[in-house]
Amino acid sequence: MTIISNKRRLLLQGLAATAAAGTLPAFAAEERTLRIGYQKFNTLNILKGSGNLEKALQPLGWKAKWFEFAAGPQLTEALNGDAIDFGHAADTPSAFANAAGVNAVYLAAEQPYPKGIGIFVAQDSPIRTVQDLNGKKIALGRGWNVQYLLVRALEEVGLNYGDIVPVYVTNAADVRATFQSGNVDAATLWDPYLAGQQISTSPRILRDGTGLSNNRTFHLANPGFVDRNKLIIRTLFAELKKTNAWAQSHPQETAELLAPQLSVDAKVLRLATERRNYTTVPVDASIVAEQQQIVEAFYKLGLIKTQVQVKDKVYAEVLL
Numbered sequence: 001m002t003i004i005s006n007k008r009r010l011l012l013q014g015l016a017a018t019a020a021a022g023t024l025p026a027f028a029a030e031e032r033t034l035r036i037g038y039q040k041f042n043t044l045n046i047l048k049g050s051g052n053l054e055k056a057l058q059p060l061g062w063k064a065k066w067f068e069f070a071a072g073p074q075l076t077e078a079l080n081g082d083a084i085d086f087g088h089a090a091d092t093p094s095a096f097a098n099a100a101g102v103n104a105v106y107l108a109a110e111q112p113y114p115k116g117i118g119i120f121v122a123q124d125s126p127i128r129t130v131q132d133l134n135g136k137k138i139a140l141g142r143g144w145n146v147q148y149l150l151v152r153a154l155e156e157v158g159l160n161y162g163d164i165v166p167v168y169v170t171n172a173a174d175v176r177a178t179f180q181s182g183n184v185d186a187a188t189l190w191d192p193y194l195a196g197q198q199i200s201t202s203p204r205i206l207r208d209g210t211g212l213s214n215n216r217t218f219h220l221a222n223p224g225f226v227d228r229n230k231l232i233i234r235t236l237f238a239e240l241k242k243t244n245a246w247a248q249s250h251p252q253e254t255a256e257l258l259a260p261q262l263s264v265d266a267k268v269l270r271l272a273t274e275r276r277n278y279t280t281v282p283v284d285a286s287i288v289a290e291q292q293q294i295v296e297a298f299y300k301l302g303l304i305k306t307q308v309q310v311k312d313k314v315y316a317e318v319l320l
Contacts, residue, residue, distance in 0.1 A: 032062045034232055037075045037087030039068070040262045041192040041269065042217060043110065043278055044088055046254060047243045049261045056239050062232055070171040073097075073143050079104045079222060085229075086221040086236065090145035090190070094218045095294040098313050099304040103222060105315040108237065109287050110217040111277040114209030116191040117146050119153060121204050127185060130206050131157040136185035137165045139178040142303075145215055146188035148294055151301070152212040161301055179203075190215070191272040192264050199268055214290055219280065226315060237280065237320050244278040254278075282318045 034057065038044040047053050053064050067084055069075040072093025078084045080102040089097070097104060119138070121127045127136065130153045140147050151161055167184050169175055172193040179187040179197075186206070189197055197203055209215045219237075226233055247254045255269035262269070281287075291310040298304040 034062055034064045034086065034229075034236070035067065035084040036064055036236075037067050037069055037078055037084040039071065039075065039088065040264065041258065041272060042088055043240060043244055043247065043280065045258055045261060046247050046278075047240055049257050050243055052243065053236060053239045056235050057232070060232065060235065071141065071144065073141075076102050076104060076220065079220060082222065085225045086219070086233070088217050088219050091214070091216050091218065091291060092145045092148040092294055092298075093143050094220065095291055095298070095310070096143035096304060097220075098291075098308045098310060099295060099299075099306045101306070103224075104220040105223045105226065105313055106218050106283045106291075106310075107221055107226065107233065107315050108219040108280045108320055109283050110219075111279045111281065112214035112216060113191075113276045114211070114213060114215050115275040116194065116209070116272065117149050117188070117213065117215045118190075118194050118205045118208045119146070119150055119186060119188050120194075120197065121186045121206060122179075123202050123204055125185070125204065127206070129157070130154065131159065133186055133206075134159055134163050135165070137167050137183070139167045139169055139175045139184045139187040141170060141175070142168055144188070145190055145213070148297065149207070149209050149213045149215070150188055151297055153207045156207075156212065191276070192262070192268050195272040196264065196268045199265070199271065216287065216290070218283070221315075223315065226319070230317070230319060233319050240280055241320070244280060247273075247278040280320065282320055283314050288314060 036044065038048065048066050057064060069078065072089030075087045075089050076093055076097035079087055127133065138150065140150060154160055154163065167178060169178055172189060175187050175189055176197060178184050251273045252270060255266045255273050258269050259266040288311050295304060295308055295310060299307050
């Protein structure tokens with residue numbers, strides 16, 4: 001018993017000395033860290049750039065750690081693997097995550113952003129309409145918001161997904177490279193990549209999301225983390241609300257703030273900023289219905305295997 005006590009005393013003394021030196025082990029420092037996943041050009045980007053969340057968390061004994069992801073599917077995979085606690089993804093990646101059983105719940109949604117997604121062709125392409133895409137190769141990614149736009153746009157003109165040849169890639173850079181190589185007839189992108197493509201090559205936009213897809217972004221989190229840390233999530237949303245209000249009334253300044261952070265030209269961000277609305281809202285029944293439509297569309301195509309009920313994936317308590 002004396003030996004155990006001595007060992008315990010020595011361990012505690014060692015930890016105390018380490019703490020005094022400011023070099024506590026990494027596992028102790030991570031215990032009160034909010035791990036946030038984000039993608040280029042979103043309200044979370046603006047919050048990250050402001051530093052205001054860190055200031056709000058500090059009195060609570062917490063800090064924020066930020067992780068950038070290329071697209072929604074990679075971010076939701078990180079949520080499922082407990083690599084992050086909170087993050088955002090577009091409507092379609094979120095629906096695919098629901099169907100795949102990803103351990104994440106909807107906490108909030110952003111306003112519709114239909115002009116931030118598009119199907120496009122080269123300026124000199126003979127393809128003039130979506131109907132002309134019949135039998136053509138189109139660059140896109142599995143489970144992307146623009147994949148849903150393509151499905152709906154084809155349906156609108158009497159075509160179906162089987163009438164085109166999807167050329168699947170893994171990220172926006174691959175879309176641009178594939179499109180510019182001439183190996184596909186058309187491509188799909190979302191902002192800020194769509195805005196970047198418009199500025200760099202002036203493609204012809206065949207269809208954006210207007211009337212077909214609201215292209216919402218959703219804020220998602222591990223439900224267990226939320227259950228244990230509601231104050232932290234409420235603090236995050238309180239700061240996000242302030243950031244959104246500022247961004248909505250300062251579009252040019254928003255673009256200039258994000259440009260160095262994202263390594264994206266400010267004029268690209270200005271174009272993207274002009275066509276979006278920075279507001280975060282609770283996930284209500286109408287938004288759930290939108291998401292359910294996405295699940296049903298891809299289930300019908302056999303691209304989603306589980307006809308999940310989106311309403312079961314919404315966190316029970318509003319934390320905004």
